[in-house]
Amino acid sequence: MKSARKYSRKREAILKTLRSTKSHPSAEWIYAKLKPLFPDLSLGTVYRNLSLFRNEGLVTSVATVKGQERFDAQVHPHPHFICDLCGKVMDIDALPDSIPALGVDDFAGGDVEYCEILFHGKCKDCKQ
Amino acid sequence: MKSARKYSRKREAILKTLRSTKSHPSAEWIYAKLKPLFPDLSLGTVYRNLSLFRNEGLVTSVATVKGQERFDAQVHPHPHFICDLCGKVMDIDALPDSIPALGVDDFAGGDVEYCEILFHGKCKDCKQ
DNA sequence: TTCGTTGCAAACATTTTGCAGTTTC
């Protein structure tokens, strides 16, 4: 019994916004970005659609930074750098993504589905 | 102006509890574990002390799983396995921890302080 | 006696949800 998906202008805009940024934004950020274009947009709709995208695999959650979940439309696993001071999240492309396959595809009898690699530190700006 | 630390039986118990488990517990879990021993323990105290330990480097946060922060008294960075179904967090000891040093010690002009490696999947029990 | 620590409850912040009205098909 899957429910039929219907088109929605706002849903499309939410996905498009997420796809057009490299900032790995929070729901709030997407909301703020779209609010001027859709004055009647509500934060609940952003959450609802993000969670919908996640279930469909269109979006992943990179990490929870300072209490906020951060999303990425780039679902192919790849490492990130997180600045623990300002909360910035950046892609690291340089690293071979063979690391996830690093010999671990099952662990203690469980299945490994993907591997998250998060480098933590201070970004350039926060170093002063 | 650092404040003089005073001994506290509850604080000691919180750290001891965290050190004596491999479950990478949440604040709530520690609270539940200690409540029978300290009937007047309050959840706020657990949070206050955990945050204190974190600032002192006695404790790290492994990840946020299902909205709850998960702590570890083993502060030496090491990879973890997270079951996305039941939320179990397990140590992976088998992996060489030279991986964190994997050529990334600065990134885009920022300093990398440590690297978090999280394998996600379904644990043995959740596979059915 | 001083000042760090705690319980308690209120405050907070983020995310989820129920419902009535709206939009898509």
Add this chain to the structure above:
DNA sequence: GAAACTGCAAAATGTTTGCAACGAA
């Protein structure tokens, strides 16, 4: 017209904080 989608506000959840009482030095 039926069913999905949304705004709104309330609720739920996890965490933090203010304050008066308590406990360690």
